[in-house]
Each structure stands twice: as C-alpha cells, then as structure tokens.
Amino acid sequence: MPLRRRFTPEARTDLHRCLVCEIREHSVCNGIDDSELAILAQASKRLTLPPGTAMIEEGTPALSFFNVTAGTVKLFKSLPDGRRQITGFADVGHFLGLTTAKTYSFGAETVDTVQVCRFLRPQLETLLTDYPQFERRLLDEVTDDLAEAQEQMLLLGRKTARERVASFLLNRMMPPAPSGQTKTEGCLVSLPMTRVDIADYLGLTIETVSRTISALRREQTITGTDNHGIRVLAVNRLRDLASGQDSR
Amino acid sequence: MPLRRRFTPEARTDLHRCLVCEIREHSVCNGIDDSELAILAQASKRLTLPPGTAMIEEGTPALSFFNVTAGTVKLFKSLPDGRRQITGFADVGHFLGLTTAKTYSFGAETVDTVQVCRFLRPQLETLLTDYPQFERRLLDEVTDDLAEAQEQMLLLGRKTARERVASFLLNRMMPPAPSGQTKTEGCLVSLPMTRVDIADYLGLTIETVSRTISALRREQTITGTDNHGIRVLAVNRLRDLASGQDSR
DNA sequence: GGTTATTGTTGATATAAATCAACGACAGCT
DNA sequence: AGCTGTCGTTGATTTATATCAACAATAACC
Numbered sequence: 001m002p003l004r005r006r007f008t009p010e011a012r013t014d015l016h017r018c019l020v021c022e023i024r025e026h027s028v029c030n031g032i033d034d035s036e037l038a039i040l041a042q043a044s045k046r047l048t049l050p051p052g053t054a055m056i057e058e059g060t061p062a063l064s065f066f067n068v069t070a071g072t073v074k075l076f077k078s079l080p081d082g083r084r085q086i087t088g089f090a091d092v093g094h095f096l097g098l099t100t101a102k103t104y105s106f107g108a109e110t111v112d113t114v115q116v117c118r119f120l121r122p123q124l125e126t127l128l129t130d131y132p133q134f135e136r137r138l139l140d141e142v143t144d145d146l147a148e149a150q151e152q153m154l155l156l157g158r159k160t161a162r163e164r165v166a167s168f169l170l171n172r173m174m175p176p177a178p179s180g181q182t183k184t185e186g187c188l189v190s191l192p193m194t195r196v197d198i199a200d201y202l203g204l205t206i207e208t209v210s211r212t213i214s215a216l217r218r219e220q221t222i223t224g225t226d227n228h229g230i231r232v233l234a235v236n237r238l239r240d241l242a243s244g245q246d247s248r
Numbered sequence: 249m250p251l252r253r254r255f256t257p258e259a260r261t262d263l264h265r266c267l268v269c270e271i272r273e274h275s276v277c278n279g280i281d282d283s284e285l286a287i288l289a290q291a292s293k294r295l296t297l298p299p300g301t302a303m304i305e306e307g308t309p310a311l312s313f314f315n316v317t318a319g320t321v322k323l324f325k326s327l328p329d330g331r332r333q334i335t336g337f338a339d340v341g342h343f344l345g346l347t348t349a350k351t352y353s354f355g356a357e358t359v360d361t362v363q364v365c366r367f368l369r370p371q372l373e374t375l376l377t378d379y380p381q382f383e384r385r386l387l388d389e390v391t392d393d394l395a396e397a398q399e400q401m402l403l404l405g406r407k408t409a410r411e412r413v414a415s416f417l418l419n420r421m422m423p424p425a426p427s428g429q430t431k432t433e434g435c436l437v438s439l440p441m442t443r444v445d446i447a448d449y450l451g452l453t454i455e456t457v458s459r460t461i462s463a464l465r466r467e468q469t470i471t472g473t474d475n476h477g478i479r480v481l482a483v484n485r486l487r488d489l490a491s492g493q494d495s496r
Numbered sequence: 497g498g499t500t501a502t503t504g505t506t507g508a509t510a511t512a513a514a515t516c517a518a519c520g521a522c523a524g525c526t
Numbered sequence: 527a528g529c530t531g532t533c534g535t536t537g538a539t540t541t542a543t544a545t546c547a548a549c550a551a552t553a554a555c556c
Contacts, residue, residue: 075398077399077401079402079406079491080491080492087402099395100395105398129380132383135387136383139383142390142394146390146397147353149397149401150335150353150354150397151353152401153397153400154325156401156404159331161512203405203406206533207513207514208514214536227521227522227533244327244329443503452543453543455504455543456543458505459505475552
C-alpha cells in the first residue's frame with residue numbers, strides 16, 4: 001500500500017471511503033480515475049442527515065453540492081403563498097445543487113435518512129477543470145436530468161390523475177428480481193415519501209393521489225403491502241395506463 | 249490574413265460566418281477562442297429552415313445538434329394519442345439536441361423562419377473533448393435549461409391559468425427599450441408561435457389561453473396590437489399575477 | 497379582389513380534480 | 527397499554543378548466 005505514506009490518517013480514511021464506495025460507478029465520481037481517488041476524497045466530506053433535513057434553501061448562496069450515497073432527497077420550488085412543486089427525487093447516485101447563478105433557485109430536503117458527499121464550490125470547480133472526465137460525467141447527468149424534467153412536464157401538462165400515478169409508480173419500480181421469470185409479475189416499488197410529497201410531485205392533491213392508488217388496488221393492478229411499499233401486479237397494464245392507452 | 253492560405257474557399261466562407269456571427273458570445277460558441285474559430289466553422293454548417301420544419305423527430309437516432317442563430321424553435325414531447333407538451337422554446341443563442349441516449353427523447357420544430365448551425369455527432373464530440381471551455385459553456389447552458397424546466401414544472405403543476413399566462417408573457421418580455429425611462433411602462437412581447445403552441449406550452453387549451461389574454465387586455469394589464477405582438481402596460485401587476493399575489 | 501382555409505374569440509355546458517369534511521390507522525411518547 | 531398527533535382514506539360538494547359549438551378575423555390562394 002504505497003499510497004498510505006502520502007496522506008494524513010484522516011485523508012486515508014477519506015480515501016478508503018471513496019475506494020469502497022459502492023455507488024461510485026453509478027455517479028459523477030466515476031469520472032475520476034482510481035489512481036486519483038485521493039483527490040476526490042479530499043474534495044468532499046461525507047454527511048449523514050436525518051429525515052426532513054433542509055439541505056438547500058431556495059434563494060440562499062450556492063456554496064455546496066451533493067452526491068447522494070444513500071436515501072432519497074426531494075427537490076422543489078415554491079410560490080410565495082406556500083404552493084409547492086417537487087421537481088424531482090434524487091436517489092442514490094444522483095448529484096444535486098448545480099446552478100449557474102450565485103444562489104440556488106430550488107430547495108432540497110431529505111425524505112428519509114440520507115448520506116451525501118458534500119463538495120464545496122472551490123473544490124468542485126477544481127475537479128471540473130482538472131478532470132475532464134468528471135466534467136463530462138456531470139454534463140451527462142445534467143442532460144439526463146433535463147430529459148427527465150421534460151418527461152415530467154409532459155406528465156404535469158397533459159396527463160390525467162390516473163396516468164400521472166401510473167407513470168410515477170412505473171418510474172420508481174425496482175428492476176425485477178433477477179430470477180428466471182419474465183418481467184410481467186410482482187415488481188416492487190419503494191415509496192419512502194409521504195402522500196403530500198407524491199401529490200406535490202404529480203401536481204395533484206393528496207386526496208386524488210389516495211383515491212387513485214386505491215382504485216389501482218381495487219382493479220388488481222397493484223397490491224398494497226403498507227403505505228411505503230407497493231407491489232405491481234400488472235406491469236404492462238400500468239405501462240398502458242401511463243401512456244394514455246387506457247382500456248376503460 | 250495568414251489564415252487564408254490554410255483553408256479551401258468554402259472553409260474560408262465558413263470561417264467568415266463564425267467571425268461575424270453576432271450571437272457567438274451569447275452561445276456555446278464563445279467557449280472557442282477567436283484564434284480557433286476555423287475549427288468551429290468547419291465543425292458546423294449553417295441552414296435556413298422555413299416555418300413548420302421538423303428538425304428533430306422523437307425516437308429517431310440522435311445524430312445532429314443545433315445552435316439557433318435566428319428565429320424560434322419549439323421543443324416538445326407527445327403521447328401516443330396525440331396530446332402534446334411543448335417543453336420549451338429555443339430562441340436565438342440556444343443549443344439543442346443533446347441526449348445521452350442513442351435516440352432523441354423529444355421533437356423539435358421551427359416556429360418561424362429559423363437559422364441554425366448544425367453539428368454532426370463526431371464533430372461535436374471532438375469539440376467537446378478538445379475545447380474544455382466549449383464543454384463548460386455547454387454544461388452551463390444545460391444547467392440553465394434544467395433550472396428553466398424546474399420553473400416550468402412549478403407552473404404546470406401548481407399555477408392557475410391566469411398565473412400561467414402572466415408568467416409566460418413575463419418570461420418572453422423583451423428588455424425594455426434602453427431609454428431613460430423606468431421599467432414600469434410599455435414593454436414589448438413577441439409571440440411568433442400560435443395559440444395552439446402557447447396552450448401546449450402552458451398545459452391549457454387554446455380557448456382558455458384566448459380567454460385569459462382577453463381578460464388581461466380588458467383589465468388594461470396588456471394591450472393587443474396584433475396576435476403575435478403584445479405590449480405589457482403594467483409589468484409589476486403581471487409580476488404579481490405570475491407569482492400568485494393576485495389582488496382580485 | 498373575392499373566396500377559402502386557418503387561426504383566434506366568445507358563449508354554453510360538462511367534467512375531472514379540488515375543496516370541504518369526517519373518520520380510520522398507525523407511530524411516537526409517557 | 528393508553529393517549530396524541532400525524533398520515534392516509536373515503537365521501538359529498540364545488541369549481542376551474544375542458545369540451546362542445548358557433549362565429550369572427552386574418553391570412554392564403556386562385
């Protein structure tokens with residue numbers, strides 16, 4: 001381990017943190033070569049945040065940027081009278097906080113217990129300029145986020161309540177357990193957020209979300225274990241619903 | 249002009265095109281240094297497109313990318329039954345076509361007569377890797393697009409028809425004529441798109457858009473010259489409307 | 497320059513989802 | 527274990543906007 005001698009014990013711990021990071025390959029961090037991991041580790045600090053922690057406050061100076069390594073973060077924008085739109089949920093592997101302005105134009109709050117690696121602006125800028133692959137990876141992620149935002153605009157502007165809920169469940173569906181079976185049966189959907197959050201994400205009220213989920217349950221399209229975990233019984237049916245090919 | 253000898257006449261014309269390009273500084277192209285303009289010029293071709301031209305077809309291979317140098321392009325997503333959501337209007341200076349997938353996830357069509365510089369994928373990728381400033385500028389633009397998309401999600405998910413139309417007019421308002429007057433009087437809004445496009449952008453029907461604009465005219469918030477050019481009489485009032493501080 | 501198509505406006509009615517209201521099911525706390 | 531507050535469900539009613547329908551204004555075209 002020749003690296004060991006070059007860093008303080010603290011830095012070594014950090015390096016180890018990045019070395020063993022299971023989500024590295026699924027995040028912007030895979031833009032940094034293994035041999036340079038120490039630089040990455042020194043540029044960020046890992047934090048554990050309890051549910052409901054405000055990570056980013058709309059309108060405050062944009063000094064921190066985050067990579068989510070565990071849990072789910074909600075991103076949102078608000079109107080003066082309190083109406084709120086959740087613009088996305090950042091799950092494991094997602095990077096958040098980017099802006100070209102001096103201040104954040106959106107808020108971010110933890111949904112459940114969340115682990116993040118926090119980058120401060122100067123360190124992030126160094127990474128961006130020194131590691132082209134890191135910047136490229138970030139460009140790709142923002143490009144993906146934009147495509148997702150466009151899909152959500154289609155949902156918010158043109159889909160019915162049923163179509164919105166179906167789309168939401170479909171998007172949050174876990175990849176089916178990698179057994180020998182086909183994709184048509186029993187996929188799990190984890191819903192760490194509350195009904196209020198789902199409603200604010202889908203541009204609906206909590207009552208409409210609740211009623212719609214109940215209806216899907218009644219029709220055997222889904223099955224409700226508890227409120228934060230749903231099982232999809234008919235994936236294809238849900239897919240049809242989501243894109244407006246509603247049979248009934 | 250020592251450069252002249254290094255390029256074919258055609259390339260020289262292209263170089264001139266970039267040299268005199270008035271919008272260069274307001275687009276991703278300002279990521280390329282003046283001395284390297286020839287490279288930029290050779291990587292792109294300028295096209296003039298009549299109104300209603302389909303530039304990008306949803307689901308087709310993503311081979312071309314565009315920088316708008318004149319006119320307005322609409323970007324949209326559609327549902328199988330024809331419902332459509334316009335996700336944004338790309339005006340002069342905007343770059344469009346980016347995706348991490350093999351195919352476009354959205355469509356693009358000219359609103360009026362449009363001039364674009366078209367980049368093919370290999371050339372664009374070369375620019376991205378060879379000119380870090382170009383890539384940085386693109387990252388900034390996509391980041392801005394994402395912020396705009398989030399603002400539009402707030403509009404689509406949580407604003408009333410009045411608030412949506414007010415927001416739209418406000419966003420498309422020209423900077424007030426740079427005379428000595430204050431910002432409170434008579435700004436112009438250019439609306440090259442049809443009512444159908446406005447409705448598909450705001451998640452409303454054409455009837456609701458029409459009625460709402462008529463109402464704003466009746467209340468003297470705006471004044472209608474013709475259908476594609478509106479003058480805002482009370483900017484502050486419009487601003488209040490857009491953010492939900494509605495007096496009536 | 498008058499005819500035809502397209503685009504925009506206004507009115508009457510229908511409807512999907514919001515609002516108002518009550519209650520049920522948990523989770524946290526002492 | 528029993529209380530208390532949060533979160534979710536279900537029902538009754540209202541409402542903003544969609545839909546249906548007719549017409550007006552503008553642009554396109556022989």
